[in-house]
Amino acid sequence: MTTTLERPTAPPGGGDRKRRMPGNGRLLLGVLVVWVLGWAIFQGTATLEIGGADLTDFHLWLNSIRDGFDQARAGSFFFEYVIGGISAVIDATVTGLRDLLSQPSFPRPVPEIGWLGVVAIFSWLAYALAGLRSAVMVLVGLLLFGFLGYWEDSIDLLIVTLVAVLVCVVIGIPMGIWMARSRRATAVLTPILDAMQTMPSFAYLAPLVLLFGIGPASAVVTTLIYALPPLARITAHGIRSVSPTTIEAARSMGTSRWQILRTVQLPMARRTIIVGLNQCTMAALSMATIAALINGPGLGQPVAQALQSLDIGNAFVSGIAIVIMAIVLDRTTTAASERAEVATRRGGTPRSRRIGLIAGGVVALVCVYLSRLYIQLAQFPAEPDLGTPLAAGVTAFTDALVRAVSGLTSALTSVVSTVLLNPLQSLLAGSPWWLMFLVLLAVAYLAGGWRPTAIALVCLLVILGTGLWNEAMKTLTTTIVATLAVILVALVIGVWMGRNRRADTAVRPILDAFQTIPPFVYLVPALALFGPTRFTAIVAAVAFGVPVATKLIADGIRGVSPTSVEAARASGTTAWQMISRVQLPMARAAVVLASNQGLLNVLSMVVIGGLVGGGGLGYYVVAGFSQGQLFGKGLAAGIAITALGIMLDRVAQYAAARYGRR
Amino acid sequence: MELRAVRRVALMAVLGLSLAACGGGNIQNAPAPSGGGGQAASCGKLNMAINPWVGYEASAHVVGYVAKSKLGCEVEYKNVKEEVAWQGMGNSEVDVVIENWGHPDLVQKYITDQKTAQDAGVNGNVGVIGWYVPPWMAQQYPDITDWNNLNKYADLFKTTESGGQGQLLDGDPSFVTNDEALVKNLNLNYKVVYAGSEAALIQAFRQAEANKKPLLGYFYEPQWFMSEVPLVKVNLPPYTEGCDADPAKIACDYPKYDLNKIVATKFVEANGPAYKLVKAFKWTNDDQNLVAKSIAEDKMDPDQAAQKWVDANPDKVNAWLQAAQA
Numbered sequence: 012m013t014t015t016l017e018r019p020t021a022p023p024g025g026g027d028r029k030r031r032m033p034g035n036g037r038l039l040l041g042v043l044v045v046w047v048l049g050w051a052i053f054q055g056t057a058t059l060e061i062g063g064a065d066l067t068d069f070h071l072w073l074n075s076i077r078d079g080f081d082q083a084r085a086g087s088f089f090f091e092y093v094i095g096g097i098s099a100v101i102d103a104t105v106t107g108l109r110d111l112l113s114q115p116s117f118p119r120p121v122p123e124i125g126w127l128g129v130v131a132i133f134s135w136l137a138y139a140l141a142g143l144r145s146a147v148m149v150l151v152g153l154l155l156f157g158f159l160g161y162w163e164d165s166i167d168l169l170i171v172t173l174v175a176v177l178v179c180v181v182i183g184i185p186m187g188i189w190m191a192r193s194r195r196a197t198a199v200l201t202p203i204l205d206a207m208q209t210m211p212s213f214a215y216l217a218p219l220v221l222l223f224g225i226g227p228a229s230a231v232v233t234t235l236i237y238a239l240p241p242l243a244r245i246t247a248h249g250i251r252s253v254s255p256t257t258i259e260a261a262r263s264m265g266t267s268r269w270q271i272l273r274t275v276q277l278p279m280a281r282r283t284i285i286v287g288l289n290q291c292t293m294a295a296l297s298m299a300t301i302a303a304l305i306n307g308p309g310l311g312q313p314v315a316q317a318l319q320s321l322d323i324g325n326a327f328v329s330g331i332a333i334v335i336m337a338i339v340l341d342r343t344t345t346a347a348s349e350r351a352e353v354a355t356r357r358g359g360t361p362r363s364r365r366i367g368l369i370a371g372g373v374v375a376l377v378c379v380y381l382s383r384l385y386i387q388l389a390q391f392p393a394e395p396d397l398g399t400p401l402a403a404g405v406t407a408f409t410d411a412l413v414r415a416v417s418g419l420t421s422a423l424t425s426v427v428s429t430v431l432l433n434p435l436q437s438l439l440a441g442s443p444w445w446l447m448f449l450v451l452l453a454v455a456y457l458a459g460g461w462r463p464t465a466i467a468l469v470c471l472l473v474i475l476g477t478g479l480w481n482e483a484m485k486t487l488t489t490t491i492v493a494t495l496a497v498i499l500v501a502l503v504i505g506v507w508m509g510r511n512r513r514a515d516t517a518v519r520p521i522l523d524a525f526q527t528i529p530p531f532v533y534l535v536p537a538l539a540l541f542g543p544t545r546f547t548a549i550v551a552a553v554a555f556g557v558p559v560a561t562k563l564i565a566d567g568i569r570g571v572s573p574t575s576v577e578a579a580r581a582s583g584t585t586a587w588q589m590i591s592r593v594q595l596p597m598a599r600a601a602v603v604l605a606s607n608q609g610l611l612n613v614l615s616m617v618v619i620g621g622l623v624g625g626g627g628l629g630y631y632v633v634a635g636f637s638q639g640q641l642f643g644k645g646l647a648a649g650i651a652i653t654a655l656g657i658m659l660d661r662v663a664q665y666a667a668a669r670y671g672r673r
Numbered sequence: 674m675e676l677r678a679v680r681r682v683a684l685m686a687v688l689g690l691s692l693a694a695c696g697g698g699n700i701q702n703a704p705a706p707s708g709g710g711g712q713a714a715s716c717g718k719l720n721m722a723i724n725p726w727v728g729y730e731a732s733a734h735v736v737g738y739v740a741k742s743k744l745g746c747e748v749e750y751k752n753v754k755e756e757v758a759w760q761g762m763g764n765s766e767v768d769v770v771i772e773n774w775g776h777p778d779l780v781q782k783y784i785t786d787q788k789t790a791q792d793a794g795v796n797g798n799v800g801v802i803g804w805y806v807p808p809w810m811a812q813q814y815p816d817i818t819d820w821n822n823l824n825k826y827a828d829l830f831k832t833t834e835s836g837g838q839g840q841l842l843d844g845d846p847s848f849v850t851n852d853e854a855l856v857k858n859l860n861l862n863y864k865v866v867y868a869g870s871e872a873a874l875i876q877a878f879r880q881a882e883a884n885k886k887p888l889l890g891y892f893y894e895p896q897w898f899m900s901e902v903p904l905v906k907v908n909l910p911p912y913t914e915g916c917d918a919d920p921a922k923i924a925c926d927y928p929k930y931d932l933n934k935i936v937a938t939k940f941v942e943a944n945g946p947a948y949k950l951v952k953a954f955k956w957t958n959d960d961q962n963l964v965a966k967s968i969a970e971d972k973m974d975p976d977q978a979a980q981k982w983v984d985a986n987p988d989k990v991n992a993w994l995q996a997a998q999a
Contacts, residue, residue, distance in 0.1 A: 062853050063843075063850070063865065063867070064854075064920065078782070081760070084763070217754075217756055217757055220753075220757050220761070221760055224766055225751050225761045225766045225767065226766070304725075304753070305752075305753055305757060306751045306752045306753050315725070315752070316752075318872050319726060319727055319730075319872070320897070320968065320970075320972075321872055321875055321876060322969075322972065325972070417880065417884070418884075424833065425832075425833050428834070429833055432833075433836075535872055535876060538872065538873050538876040539876055542880065543842065543844065543866075543869065543873040543874070543876070544832070544833060545834065621867075621869045622870040622872070622873065623868070623869055623870065623873050624844075624866070624868050624869055624873055625869065626834075626867055626869075629869070630867045630869050633846045633869055633870070634846035636754065636846075637754055637755075637756075637846040638846065638847065638848075639778050639779055639782070642756075
C-alpha cells in the first residue's frame with residue numbers, strides 16, 4: 012500500500028550478463044575483505060561524526076532560507092494572494108463540509124445534517140455507486156465510528172481525505188497522462204515524485220504551515236504531497252499499457268490525439284487508474300496522524316493526544332477507527348470500479364435498480380430532514396459505547412503482556428544489539444567515509460552495473476553534502492537489518508499463506524490492519540517491551556514492512572502454475588522440497604518485488620524510529636520539526652533519507668532486473 | 674430480477690431500521706454550546722495554541738474554559754508545536770501561547786525583530802530541567818544525586834546503545850539540551866543517547882522503576898508523570914548567571930525557567946476581556962499538576978478537568994476575572 016515507489020516499467024536488464032554472476036560473487040567477497048581490512052586499520056578516523064547541536068554551513072543556509080520566507084510572507088503579493096488564495100479556498104471547502112456534516116454549525120448546536128442523515132446519504136451513495144453489499148459495509152462502518160466514540164473526528168478525517176484525494180485527481184491524472192505521452196515529462200517528474208514520496212513530512216511540516224497557515228489547508232497539502240505520486244505513476248502506467256494495435260487502429264481511422272485519449276486510452280486504462288485512486292486514498296489516510304501535528308482535523312488528533320499521556324487504549328481505539336475507514340474506502344472504491352465496468356458493458360441501468368435508487372434516495376432525504384429536526388438524530392448517541400470497554404481491555408492486555416514478557420524481550424534486545432547491530436554499525440559508521448563511499452559504489456556496480464553506480468555516486472555526494480554522513484551510515488545499518496528481518500518473516504508467513512487458503516483468510520486482515528494503523532498506536536507498547544533502542548525502531552519498521560512483502564510473496568506462491576506443482580507432487584517430493592525447489596524459485600520475481608517494497612516501507616519508518624530511540628537521521632528530522640534552530644539540520648536529514656532511499660531502491664531494482672528473471 | 678428485488682427490500686429494511694431509531698426531542702431545545710455570560714459580543718474569539726504536552730494542555734484549557742464560560746468568548750484550540758504557534762501569531766491564527774519555556778531564538782525572531790508577538794508576563798509555573806534517576810536508585814545509592822559520584826556509577830548505566838560508557842538518556846526533541854557539552858566538560862564517562870520523544874522517556878523511566886533497572890535521563894517539571902513516579906533530580910554544578918553563555922563550554926546546571934505567556938501583538942492591541950484574562954492568569958505548579966493528572970491519569974476530557982479545578986478554586990478564578998472585567 013502506502014510507501015511504494017511504483018515503477019511498473021522494469022529497468023533494462025542484461026540477459027547475457029547473468030553468466031558473470033559467480034565472478035561477481037567472488038568480487039563481492041573481495042570487496043568485503045578489503046572493507047574489513049580497511050576498517051581494522053582506519054577504524055574511527057574520518058567518520059564525519061557531528062554533535063547533536065552542531066550545525067554545518069548547509070544547515071545554517073537552510074535556516075536562513077526559512078527565515079527569508081518568514082520575513083517575506085507579509086506584504087508579498089505572491090504569498091498573500093496566490094498561496095493565500097489557494098489556502099482560503101481549501102479552508103473554506105473543508106470548513107463548509109464540516110459545518111454541513113460533522114461540527115456544530117453556529118448558531119446551531121449541531122451540524123446542518125445530523126448523524127442519521129450522514130449515514131443515510133453515504134449508504135445511499137455507496138448503493139448507487141458500488142452496490143448493496145458496499146452500502147451495508149458503509150452503514151456498519153459509519154455506525155462503528157460512532158459507537159467507538161469518534162463520530163466527529165471520523166467524519167472530519169473523511170472530509171479531509173476526500174478533499175485531498177479530489178485535489179490529487181485534478182492534478183495527478185493530467186500529470187499521469189502527460190507522463191505517459193512524453194518521455195521528457197517522465198524524466199523530469201519521476202525524481203520529483205520520488206522525492207515527494209520518500210522525503211519525510213516532518214522535515215517540511217513547519218515551513219509548509221508558514222505558507223498555508225494553521226488549518227485544514229496545510230493538512231490537505233501535506234497529505235497531497237504524499238498521496239499524489241502513486242496516482243500519477245499508476246495513471247501513466249495504465250495509459251502506457253493500452254495495446255498499441257488498438258491505438259494504431261483508431262489512428263488509421265483518422266481520430267485525433269485528443270479523441271484517442273478520450274475514447275480509447277482513458278476508458279481502457281480505467282481499471283488501472285482506479286487502482287491508482289485506491290492507492291492514493293490509502294496513502295492519504297496514512298497521513299492522518301502527521302496532519303494532526305499541525306492542527307489538521309480528524310482521527311489523527313485523538314491518536315496524537317493519546318500518545319502524550321501514553322494512553323494505549325484510546326490510541327488503539329482511534330487507530331482502529333482509521334483502519335475501519337481504510338478498509339471501507341478500499342473495498343467500496345474497488346466495488347465501484349467493478350460495477351462501473353459491468354454497467355458500461357451492459358449499457359443502461361435496469362428498471363428495478365432505478366426504482367431502488369429512487370426509493371433509497373427518498374429514504375435518505377427523509378433521514379436528512381429528520382436529523383435536522385431531532386437532537387437525538389443529530390448528535391451521535393453516547394450509548395452503546397464500544398470504545399471505553401475496548402480501550403480498557405487493550406490497556407489491561409498490554410499491561411499484562413508487558414509484565415509477562417518484558418524480561419524476555421529486553422534479553423532479546425540486548426542479544427540482537429550486541430551480536431548483530433553493534434558490530435555492523437561499527438563497520439558501517441566506524442569506517443572512514445572514503446572507504447564506505449568506495450565500498451558502496453563497488454557494491455552498486457557489482458549488483459547492477461554502471462547505471463546504478465552513477466545514481467549511487469550522485470546520492471552519496473548528496474549525503475556527504477548534507478553533513479550527516481555518519482548519521483546516514485547508522486540509519487543504513489538499521490535499515491539493512493530491518494529489511495533482512497522483513498524478508499525473512501515475509502518468506503515464512505507468505506509461503507504458509509500461499510500454500511494454505513485458510514491461513515491466508517485468517518492472516519490477511521491482520522496484515523491489512525498493520526498496514527493502515529498509525530504506527531503511533533503501537534509505539535508505546537513497543538517501547539515498554541524493548542526500551543528506547545535501535546531495536547525498537549527496527550521492530551516498528553518490520554511491523555510496517557512485513558504486510559506488503561508477505562502479501563506479494565503469498566500471491567506469487569499462489570501464482571505458480573498448478574501443473575508444475577502437480578508434476579512435482581506426482582514424483583513424490585516432500586513439502587520442504589516443494590517449497591525450496593519448486594514454489595520459491597518459480598515465484599522468484601514476486602520475492603524480489605516483495606523485498607524491494609519491504610525495503611521502501613522500512614525506509615519510510617526511519618523517522619518513526621527516531622521517536623523511539625532509533626537515533627540516526629530519523630532523530631534529527633524529528634528534532635528539526637520541534638526546534639527552530641535545528642530546522643536546517645532536520646531538512647538536511649530528510650534530504651539524506653531521500654538520497655539513501657533512492658540509492659537503495661535503484662540498486663535493488665537494477666540488481667533485480669539482472670538476477671530476478673531467469 | 675429476483676435478486677434485485679431482494680436487494681431493494683434489504684435496503685429499505687436497513688434504512689427503515691435507522692428511521693425507526695427516530696425519537697422525540699426537538700433540536701431547538703438543545704442547550705447552546707457556550708454557557709452564556711451575556712458578553713459574547715464584546716469578547717469575540719480566542720485562538721489558543723495547544724503545545725503537545727499535558728501540563729500545557731491543562732493551563733490552556735483552564736484559561737479557555739474560564740474565557741468561554743465566564744466571559745462568553747468563542748475559544749478555538751489549535752494543536753501545534755511551539756515554533757508553529759509563534760509563527761501563527763503574525764496572521765492572527767494564534768493569539769496565545771500560555772506556557773513558554775524560554776526559546777530565546779523565537780523571542781529574538783518574533784518579539785524583537787518582527788514584533789508580531791509580545792511577552793504577557795509569567796504564568797506562575799516554574800520549569801525545572803535536569804538529570805533525573807528513578808526513586809529506587811536514589812534510595813539504594815543516596816550519593817548518586819551528586820554529579821561528582823556519577824562516574825563511580827557509570828557501569829550501572831551501561832546499555833547496548835551507549836558503547837561501553839554509561840548511558841544518559843536524552844530525548845525530548847523539543848528542547849535544546851546542553852548534555853553533550855555537559856558530559857564532556859564535566860569529564861563524565863557517559864554517552865548521550867537520544868530517546869526521541871517524551872513518550873519514550875516516560876516509558877523508559879516507568880519500566881526502570883517497575884523493574885528496578887538503573888536509568889539516568891533528562892527530564893523536567895512540572896510534569897504529570899512526576900505524580901506517578903517521583904523522579905529524583907541529580908545535582909549538577911549550580912547555575913550562575915552567564916555560566917551558559919558559551920554553549921560549547923557549559924559546565925553548570927540548567928537555569929530555572931519562570932514560564933511566561935506569549936501573546937500576539939494584534940491580540941494585545943484589541944485589548945479585549947480575553948487578553949486581560951490571559952494577562953491576569955497566574956497559578957502554581959501544584960495547580961497545574963492537579964489538572965494535568967486529571968487529564969493524563971484519570972483520562973478526563975481536558976475541558977471537564979478544567980471545569981473541576983475552576984469550580985474548586987473560585988478565589989483564584991475570581992481574581993483573574995476581576996482583572997479581565999476591569
